[in-house]
Amino acid sequence: MRINHHSLVGSHFLELWRQNSRMSTEMVVEEDAEPSPTELNTFNCSDGFLNMLPDKLSVRYTGLALHGQDVGVVQANRPAPVKRLVYYFEIFVKNAGSKGQIGIGFITEGFRMRRQPGWEPNSYGYHGDDGFLYRGLGKGEAFGPTYTAGDTVGCGINYASQEFFFTKNGIVVGTVYKDLKGPLFPTISIHSQNEEVSVNFGKEPFVFDLKAYEAQERAKQQMMVEKISLPHNASYELVHSYLLHYGYEDTLKLFDMANRSSLPPISLTQGNGFPKQDDMYALNQRKTLRQLIRSGEIDEAFDKLQSWYPQIIQDDTSPICFLLHCQRFIELIRAGKVEEALAYGRVEFEKFNQLTELDDLVKDCATLLAYEQPQKSSVGYLLEESQREIVADAVNATILSATANPNLKDSRVYLYSKLEKLLRQLTACYMERRSLNGDQGEAFHLRRVLNSDYKN
Template identity: 60%
Template sequence: MNSSQRSNGNNSSFDRVSQDLGLYILDLARIGSSKAPVEMEEDEEAEPTELNTINSSAGFLVVAPDKLSVKYTGVSLHGHDVGVVQANNPVPVKRLVYYFEIYVKDAGVKGQIAIGFTSEGFKMRRQPGWEVNSCGYHGDDGLLYRGQAKGDAFGPTYTTGDTVGGGINFASQEFFFTKNGAIVGTFSKEKEMNRCLFPTIAVHSQNEEVHVNFGQKKFAFDLKECEAQERLKHQRTIENIFLPPNTSYGLVRAYLLHYGYEDTLNSFDLASKSTIPPIFIAQENGFEDQDITYALNQRKTVRQLIRNGEIDAAMNRLRDWYPQIVQVGALEDAVKHGRIELAKFLGLPEENLFDALVMDCIALLAYERPQESSFGYLLQESRRDVVADTVNAMILSTNPKMKDVRGCLQSYLERLLRQLTACCLERRLADGGQGEPFSLSRLLN
């Protein structure tokens, strides 16, 4: 390779790093913190709040004006003379567990009451569980019906005065039913039932009356404890995964190296010297150790100056040590250069955010006391950390031995957390987007 080709290759790498850094800065600005991986935002879902008086077996039941109670008023002569009513909205799927309850005020003549889940096109003259893509727990025989008119042994019968509930555990992909606050049983949710499901109740003999609770009042079943137990189960699964004792040590050490926390690193090494076997995580992952130890003392010094607000001193050090990342010249030249650099980001999906950030930064110049202005948030300590992290990445990008052009952006620990986030989102996608949205902050806390 001739010198021209080497030069073009270096420029190409530098341009790629610069572009990555630009997007990196926008990422930091968006989340307001320099260390947290971006998590997927979720739109709010409509929840069931009342019974649907339009889509029901109106000829056999009466729905109370509050749309939370039903009573069978017909005369049951045939198997299809069922009074069925669904909730007004389908089950929200972006959560750990969904649950609702019914209170049997009157079991009527035969106690043929059922609770369950049905699809949008369910035949409204059939008990939940008698048709495909539906399930139901029936009070007169205690059987569980899953897509056919033949039931399976499941739990006790229920009658006047009982509170019965139905739920979906999206983490385990299971349905469950309860009686008077205790779980009766669970069963797997078939993939065919990943479609839109509605909480459903049915009455089938004269004078049967049921009140439904979609969460407007306290459940007989302890839903919060159920969710806590599910999270504890996941935590125990994670804790049972074997890791070499020095792995976490290596990740923390690499993190301190990456961000130039030299003093903390020395204290960390001293404290763990007698208890943790040495590990060189960079080498184990195919990277040279110089990638993260490069210019450690200088990066520490610049970071401290930026965090202390000593910007002039930080700029002077950067001019002396890394003139290639500091533009020196007249104000007119600096403005011209800035316009060229900012233009690179136009047309990107982040354009609107970037424009807003630039306008906010420019607006600071109009105030004698910018800290007291509406744009003073840009001068907060958390924003200094964003600047310090960005400068740290720029210094790492000058390392001629840097093989991974993205290695200057995040530490190994952050890359691992991003991988964890991506895997959890992918797993949730495999479940049809159902289940609680992944939250790294909640997981770490």
């Protein structure tokens, strides 16, 4: 049973290695990087009532406006992307024509392209001649100021608040709850002689300060988080447990000295799956092993493990031994000892020939030999500090799972510190909330939160 748990922990870190490989060797596409509208749709528009200029960003009304359905309507070539905080576009009114019956808004698929946005179900529109907002009904409601020639008007979706918002000359004039489902297409309409507008989907700077608006929206979210009451010592205990879990003994001592409090410490051990004393196990030895691996001294790390925890490396084909042997090979490459690395790889990698699930990782290691400057190659990620950290974390977790509490039924509780478990839960909650909004809104990226300007 213990060996199975031991392998389970090692396999977890092999998968982390693969994730590290994918992030480094493939073109990383951000989850938020969806195709965005770039121009107006030359096919899905009101033929006969407008003329689209060659740039596909400007339209002029060419009808006589004799009837209510003689509207020139055109939508964007793509729907608004949804995996972000905000989507926004603008129009500039070059000519308001005889009546200024210009509209801007969003429509769903299947909209009749002979009606102003907002006049038909499944559409919203802010109109220039009366400043009214129309939301799927023929009758509008007072909303904002009128707009005419020389004005820049914008329309956006705030996915965090699930609202449409509209701007005029860089200022928000109003918001309205977004109750439309499915893909939404940015849309503009013109309805009187000589009207002419151009659209900006983001190729040129917006008049509206979109980045400031996004920062303001994120600040609102941050303020909500900061209103949540936490026990006085909770943050201290979380950091303390993190340093303890990963064996950062020296940093832990300094941290405790700097944060001594007269208040009793708050225990976060209940419900974590293992007693607090498990994290205290072999703290000095785990610190030593981490330092050796992070400095590339893998032979000495092997010697220490053989002396302190021989049961961990007695199976030389275990995941943890594989990680250590690979790191030893990598360190030889780092030191420029190519012939020694080649000889070492032939002996050690031979042991894993029958384990086809490791072929991709062995291949990455062997590929280092093919380059004069391997750090600049597709497998250069192996020479980064993050790879050493994976091996050090694997050794640390294996020691805890195999020796700290041998009666524990599930060793996976040692894979993460309490702080990491909290962050994983936070991410899961954030994604669940986004799921309830139809998978609309930006994903949770901890790095972005930590590096953001509003965090202070």
